[in-house]
Amino acid sequence: MTPVKPSHELLLAQKTHLGNLLEAIQRCVYFLNASDASLAWPLTGDMLTLRRKDAHFFEALAAVNERFSKLQDTLGSAMRHSLLLSGEHADSFIKVLVIFEKLGVIVSIDDWQAARSARNLAAHDYEIDYQLVAQHFNALHGLRTDMWGVASRFVQYCAQDLHVHPSSTDFSNEFTAITAAGSV
Amino acid sequence: MRLTSNQIQMINLAVHDLAGERATAWLYGSRLDDSRCGGDVDLLVRSSPAIGLMERARIKNRLELELGLPVDVLAAADEGVLSPFVRIAVAQGVRL
Numbered sequence: 001m002t003p004v005k006p007s008h009e010l011l012l013a014q015k016t017h018l019g020n021l022l023e024a025i026q027r028c029v030y031f032l033n034a035s036d037a038s039l040a041w042p043l044t045g046d047m048l049t050l051r052r053k054d055a056h057f058f059e060a061l062a063a064v065n066e067r068f069s070k071l072q073d074t075l076g077s078a079m080r081h082s083l084l085l086s087g088e089h090a091d092s093f094i095k096v097l098v099i100f101e102k103l104g105v106i107v108s109i110d111d112w113q114a115a116r117s118a119r120n121l122a123a124h125d126y127e128i129d130y131q132l133v134a135q136h137f138n139a140l141h142g143l144r145t146d147m148w149g150v151a152s153r154f155v156q157y158c159a160q161d162l163h164v165h166p167s168s169t170d171f172s173n174e175f176t177a178i179t180a181a182g183s184v
Numbered sequence: 185m186r187l188t189s190n191q192i193q194m195i196n197l198a199v200h201d202l203a204g205e206r207a208t209a210w211l212y213g214s215r216l217d218d219s220r221c222g223g224d225v226d227l228l229v230r231s232s233p234a235i236g237l238m239e240r241a242r243i244k245n246r247l248e249l250e251l252g253l254p255v256d257v258l259a260a261a262d263e264g265v266l267s268p269f270v271r272i273a274v275a276q277g278v279r280l
Binding site: 110113114115116117118121122129135136139140 | 236237238240241242244245257267
């Protein structure tokens with residue numbers, strides 16, 4: 001049987017876990033930006049048709065999809081986890097979003113959920129109509145700066161209100177530059 | 185069709201609000217089969233031009249909230265060549 005940890009030890013573990021999640025968020029932003037920057041936007045159906053067998057090009061597109069999802073999921077996990085430290089209670093994810101909308105981290109719950117559904121729809125579509133594929137990726141490209149805004153405000157909130165920082169500063173400078181500029 | 189008139193009204197309202205007054209909503213898939221239970225609400229939204237990914241996402245989210253059911257939204261233009269999947273949805277679909 002696992003012994004019950006003293007509360008200060010538990011608190012420390014919770015802070016460390018949040019720090020790890022913050023580092024993961026910064027990493028996601030860095031790599032999403034890198035994949036995004038390797039492509040010429042906006043995409044067009046003609047462009048995709050022309051490059052339909054270009055494995056590197058489609059790998060970059062797949063990476064945008066995967067990293068966008070990873071960023072949003074990691075942000076969601078981190079927001080939920082941070083409530084343990086702030087003392088707020090939320091028994092559903094929508095309540096987590098309500099709290100962070102109130103704090104100004106999320107601009108709009110509707111936009112957050114639309115972004116989530118959009119990337120899920122894009123991931124599950126199996127279109128070979130390149131115009132539609134281009135449209136899907138252009139939508140994700142348009143949403144990335146919203147995600148970066150959320151990421152930046154959340155990292156600031158954790159630092160100021162919870163005194164928790166990313167576990168390492170490996171990606172901090174790039175994260176600050178990317179989220180400040182909107183794009184690097 | 186396993187949708188109530190109230191649910192159909194909600195769907196049409198959401199589609200008109202988010203895809204435009206001239207957009208039309210079509211039901212296809214398992215909800216057309218009265219002998220089955222449960223299942224997603226499979227919707228095809230037709231408009232000119234076809235709605236994009238974000239509009240599909242917003243319609244899906246709004247209807248899932250209002251209907252309390254999983255909703256899948258497919259989009260197609262009123263004019264032009266349809267993909268085989270959309271042609272199947274159109275062939276079996278019922279306009280709401």
